[in-house]
Amino acid sequence: MEKWETRWNENKLRWHKDAIDPLLIKHLGKLHEKDKDDPISTSPKKFFVPLCGKTLDIAYILSLGYHVFAVEGVRKAVDTLNTENNFGLEFHEQDSIFKTLDGKLQIYLGDLFTCPFEKWAPFDYVWDKGSLTAIDEESRQKYKISMQKSVQIPGSNDYHNFKYLLRTVIYDKSKSEGMGPKCVSETDMNDLYGDWTNITLLESVKLPEGHILRRNINIGSVCHENIYLLSPKSINE
Ligand SMILES: C[S@@+](CC[C@H](N)C(=O)[O-])C[C@H]1O[C@@H](n2cnc3c(N)ncnc32)[C@H](O)[C@@H]1O
Structure with missing residues (x-):
């Protein structure tokens, strides 16, 4: 967490965008499709936003009437998010x-990896942007376990009927200098999600030369951003 504390203290937030994520706006309707199958549920759906930073997406999701549970390891990030959005957050030390x-x-x-999810899970929807891609490759199996817990029915191994929007970036690692968001290849997707979710690639956007993300990764070769929709794999699949 130290490296993230330093980034926040030095205000080096190259990942942050002063806009709501256009791919969230575009694909959020894919989550509502589930509600058509579930007309009896009247309670507000709960979104999980892992590694939230100070994303504007939270205010957007709240404005649509959802509840949001987020995780962030750096206090300055939450304080800034709070001030910039006038959320009026209060800290409850015990939890x-x-x-x-x-x-x-x-x-x-x-830390996401030690969050006691059983107190708040399961969440209906997940918005994962700049989260999996922020995690070092050696921590990805721990990440998988945390994400599973966030949608698991506490006290059981069963998954809630969740939908999970995941935004990744994919490029030739041998041509990058290891900076910026981490590449999530198709193989990585299968390793992390293949055994417990159905994976649908919704869109793959080729980033033009000079795009901020390409500059962050410092890559001259082809680079795509992918957006996936994940849902629980049923036992028979
Ligand atoms: C790349 S930023 C992305 C923030 C946000 N998702 C966005 O797109 O603007 C990753 C954020 O996760 C936080 N973070 C990194 N590792 C973490 C961990 N293991 N547990 C909790 N927060 C973490 C960092 O402090 C940082 O704010």
């Missing part, structure tokens, strides 16, 4: 949780 008065937004302050 290491920031909460709005109405309880619609909760942010766990701490």
Whole structure:
């Protein structure tokens, strides 16, 4: 977490965008499709936003009437998110949780890998942008376990009927200098999600030369951003 603390303290936030993610806006409707199959549910759906930073996507998701549970390891990030959005978050030390008065937004302050998900899970939807791609390759199996816990019914190995939007970046690692977001190849996708989710590639966008993300990765060769929709694999699949 130290390297992230340093980035926040030095205000080196090259990943941050002062805009709502256009791919979230475009594909959020894919999550509603599930609600058509579930007309009896009237309680607000809960979104999980791992490694949230100060993303504007949270305010957008809240504005649509969803509840949001996020995780962030750096306090300065949550304080900045709070100030910039006027969320009025209050910190509850006992659970290491920031909460709005109405309880619609909760942010766990701490390491994703040790978050006690059983207290709040399962979530209906996941918005994973700049989260998996921020994780070092050696920690990816731990990441998988955390993401599974976030959608698992506590006390069982069963998954809730979740939908998970995942934004990744894919490029030739041998041509990059190891900076910026980590490449998530098709093989990585299968290793991380293949045994517990159905993976649908919704869109693959080729990034033009000079694109900020390509500059962050420092890569001259082809680079795509992919957006996937994941849903639980049923036992018979
Ligand atoms: C690349 S940034 C992305 C932030 C946000 N998703 C966005 O797209 O703007 C990753 C964020 O995750 C936080 N972070 C990194 N590793 C973490 C961990 N293991 N647990 C909790 N937070 C972590 C960092 O402090 C940083 O704010």
